Amino acid sequence: MTKNSTAVAEPHAALVSISDGIAAVEVAPAVGGAVASYRWLYDGAVLDWLRPAAPAAIGGRDASAMACFPLVPYSNRIRGGRFEFAGRSIELPSVPDDPHHEHGHGWRRPWTIVRHDANAITLRYRHAADSWPWSYEAEQAISLADGRLCVTLAVRNLSDAPMPVGFGLHPYFPSTPWTHVQAPVSGMWETDAEVLPTRHVLPPAGADPSIGVDVPEVDFDTVFTGWKRHARIAWPEQGRQLDIEAEAPLDFLVLYTPPGEPFFCAEPVSNITDAFNRGDDGDISTGRIVLAPGQAQSATVRFTPSLVV
Numbered sequence: 001m002t003k004n005s006t007a008v009a010e011p012h013a014a015l016v017s018i019s020d021g022i023a024a025v026e027v028a029p030a031v032g033g034a035v036a037s038y039r040w041l042y043d044g045a046v047l048d049w050l051r052p053a054a055p056a057a058i059g060g061r062d063a064s065a066m067a068c069f070p071l072v073p074y075s076n077r078i079r080g081g082r083f084e085f086a087g088r089s090i091e092l093p094s095v096p097d098d099p100h101h102e103h104g105h106g107w108r109r110p111w112t113i114v115r116h117d118a119n120a121i122t123l124r125y126r127h128a129a130d131s132w133p134w135s136y137e138a139e140q141a142i143s144l145a146d147g148r149l150c151v152t153l154a155v156r157n158l159s160d161a162p163m164p165v166g167f168g169l170h171p172y173f174p175s176t177p178w179t180h181v182q183a184p185v186s187g188m189w190e191t192d193a194e195v196l197p198t199r200h201v202l203p204p205a206g207a208d209p210s211i212g213v214d215v216p217e218v219d220f221d222t223v224f225t226g227w228k229r230h231a232r233i234a235w236p237e238q239g240r241q242l243d244i245e246a247e248a249p250l251d252f253l254v255l256y257t258p259p260g261e262p263f264f265c266a267e268p269v270s271n272i273t274d275a276f277n278r279g280d281d282g283d284i285s286t287g288r289i290v291l292a293p294g295q296a297q298s299a300t301v302r303f304t305p306s307l308v309v
Contacts, residue, residue: 186226
């Protein structure tokens with residue numbers, strides 16, 4: 001992460017673009033620092049590798065309808081928005097349609113542009129301590145090279161006390177009748193009616209991402225464990241595929257495949273759902289990270305598209 005940088009643009013700019021001549025990415029700093037689109041212009045056609053945001057999503061600042069948004073300072077849900085840490089009781093704001101304060105702060109707040117080049121952009125979000133009693137800084141470095149998208153997400157603890165943290169990315173991909181996902185994993189968390197973890201189990205024999213699944217045939221809102229930090233998405237009827245490669249500590253993969261929707265999610269993340277309320281149990285890690293004052297943690301996710309002849 002960079003320090004003492006001067007912002008070069010207002011955080012409420014609608015869309016900013018980067019391109020490497022093969023791919024183009026639009027970013028919406030005001031909409032949770034989200035990516036609005038990632039596409040190739042190939043042989044006169046537009047190939048969207050992420051689900052593109054509609055103008056209404058951008059105008060309405062709806063990060064959940066964007067192409068990809070950052071997850072900081074944790075991924076997924078915290079039961080009731082409450083947890084205990086280092087003798088402190090933390091209670092995050094909750095409302096009926098968000099009782100578990102899902103995905104933290106980053107996707108809810110505007111980000112500031114720190115740097116903007118032709119093929120790269122860096123965004124920053126600074127959080128002042130509030131109901132989350134730690135100040136912290138998050139940065140996204142988004143770049144294109146040879147049509148490949150790289151996103152480096154970093155979080156730094158700016159407070160004077162240790163801070164629990166998790167992070168990751170929440171990308172949305174187009175779903176077609178033949179979309180296929182393969183990702184080596186070793187386990188998964190079963191969940192209750194509120195999509196909170198209850199029991200660690202083996203992936204089901206008929207729907208194991210390690211073997212590969214057809215997206216329309218599964219109904220996942222699931223954290224997979226033992227992920228080898230690589231996944232491949234294929235659209236065989238379109239002759240194209242996308243490889244996702246993540247760095248540690250993004251050791252978990254969330255697959256969200258809502259039935260009947262034209263999209264699905266494959267999210268590289270560092271923590272399981274409700275990690276702050278669940279201690280590591282033997283060999284089963286929750287992925288909770290604790291940052292000392294001034295300490296930072298970062299990881300890069302690479303999206304590499306290709307056409308299949």
